Amino acid sequence: MKRFVLIFVISVLALSSGAQSKYALAIHGGAGVIEKSKMSEASQKLYREALEHALYVGDSVLRNGGTCSEAVVCTITELENCPLFNAGKGAVFTNRGTNELDASIMKGCNLSAGAIAGVTDIKNPIVAACEVMENSEHVMLCGAGASEFAKTRGLEIVDPSYFYTEDRFRSLQKAKEQEKKIDKHGTVGCVALDQFGNLAAGTSTGGMNNKKYGRIGDSPIIGAGTYANNQTCAVSCTGHGEYYIRLGFARDISALMEYQKLDVKEACREEIRKLSVLNGTGGVIALDRDGNIAMEFNTPGMFRGYIKSTGEKAVAMFGE
Numbered sequence: 529m530k531r532f533v534l535i536f537v538i539s540v541l542a543l544s545s546g547a548q549s550k551y552a553l554a555i556h557g558g559a560g561v562i563e564k565s566k567m568s569e570a571s572q573k574l575y576r577e578a579l580e581h582a583l584y585v586g587d588s589v590l591r592n593g594g595t596c597s598e599a600v601v602c603t604i605t606e607l608e609n610c611p612l613f614n615a616g617k618g619a620v621f622t623n624r625g626t627n628e629l630d631a632s633i634m635k636g637c638n639l640s641a642g643a644i645a646g647v648t649d650i651k652n653p654i655v656a657a658c659e660v661m662e663n664s665e666h667v668m669l670c671g672a673g674a675s676e677f678a679k680t681r682g683l684e685i686v687d688p689s690y691f692y693t694e695d696r697f698r699s700l701q702k703a704k705e706q707e708k709k710i711d712k713h714g715t716v717g718c719v720a721l722d723q724f725g726n727l728a729a730g731t732s733t734g735g736m737n738n739k740k741y742g743r744i745g746d747s748p749i750i751g752a753g754t755y756a757n758n759q760t761c762a763v764s765c766t767g768h769g770e771y772y773i774r775l776g777f778a779r780d781i782s783a784l785m786e787y788q789k790l791d792v793k794e795a796c797r798e799e800i801r802k803l804s805v806l807n808g809t810g811g812v813i814a815l816d817r818d819g820n821i822a823m824e825f826n827t828p829g830m831f832r833g834y835i836k837s838t839g840e841k842a843v844a845m846f847g848e
C-alpha cells in the first residue's frame with residue numbers, strides 16, 4: 529500500500545511538472561549521392577555504426593530525464609567528433625584550404641536559439657551554438673568574435689589543423705580540378721522530443737566543399753537549416769544551402785503545419801517538392817510533439833536514423 533502511494537505521488541509530481549514518459553530522437557548525417565553500388569560493405573558498416581552510436585548517446589540522455597536540447601548537443605557532438613561526417617572533425621575544405629564551420633540550435637519551448645558561423649578553431653561548434661543560446665544576448669556570432677566568445681565560456685579551442693582529414697582534402701583537390709562541388713554532403717543534425725514534451729533541433733556542418741569568399745550556408749541560419757517550435761515540430765536540414773535559405777525551408781515546414789494543418793510528413797514532403805521545383809537537392813528530418821518522425825530527401829540517399837522510448841529504432845542510408 530505504502531509503495532502504491534509512493535508511486536502515485538511520484539506520478540502526480542511528474543505529471544504536474546510536465547513530464548511524460550514518451551521521448552524520441554532522430555538524426556541525419558547528410559544527404560547526397562549515397563548509393564549502395566558506390567559504397568563498400570566496410571564503409572556502409574562504418575557509417576551504420578557511427579549513426580547507431582550517436583542514437584545510443586541521444587537515447588541515454590533522454591531516457592535519463594535529460595532535456596531535448598541536451599540530447600541534441602550530446603548527439604551532434606558525437607557526430608562532430610566522427611571524421612566520417614562533414615561537421616567538426618571531418619569538415620570539408622574551403623577553396624583556400626581552410627575549414628570553416630557553422631552550427632545552430634533552437635528550443636521549441638520558448639523559441640530561443642543560438643548559432644555560430646565561419647569558425648575555424650572551436651572543436652565542437654554545436655556546443656558553441658548552445659552557449660550563444662544560453663549565455664549570450666545574441667542569436668548568431670561569426671568568425672573571430674565567435675571564437676573569442678567560446679573562449680570566455682571555457683570551450684575547447686583547437687589548432688585549425690585539427691580539422692584536417694586526408695579524405696576531405698582529396699575531395700577539395702578533385703572539386704578544384706573539376707571546377708565544381710562534389711555532390712556528397714555529410715552535414716549532421718538532430719531533432720529531439722524529451723520526456724517533458726519539449727522539442728529541440730540542431731545542425732552542424734563544414735558547409736559546401738570548395739566554398740569561397742566566406743560563404744555561409746543554411747545550417748547556422750535559424751528558419752533555414754534549423755527550426756523548433758513546440759506548437760509544430762523540430763527540423764534539421766541538409767543539402768544545397770542556398771536553396772534552403774531562399775525557401776526559408778525549416779521555418780516553412782513549421783508554417784505548413786501551423787497554418788495549413790499538414791502533418792509533419794506531409795509538410796516535409798511539400799517542402800522537398802518546393803526544393804525540387806527550384807532544382808535544389810537535399811533532405812530534412814523533423815519530429816512533432818507526438819513523436820512522429822519525418823525523414824525526406826530528393827537525393828539518392830541520406831544518412832539517417834531514429835530511436836523512440838518505445839524501443840523502436842532504425843538506421844538507413846539509401847533511398848529504400
Ligand code: ASP
Pocket residue numbers: 558559614712713714715733734735736744745746747753765766767768769770
Ligand atoms: N546545408 C549545408 C550547407 O549548405 C551543406 C550540407 O548539408 O551538406 O552549408
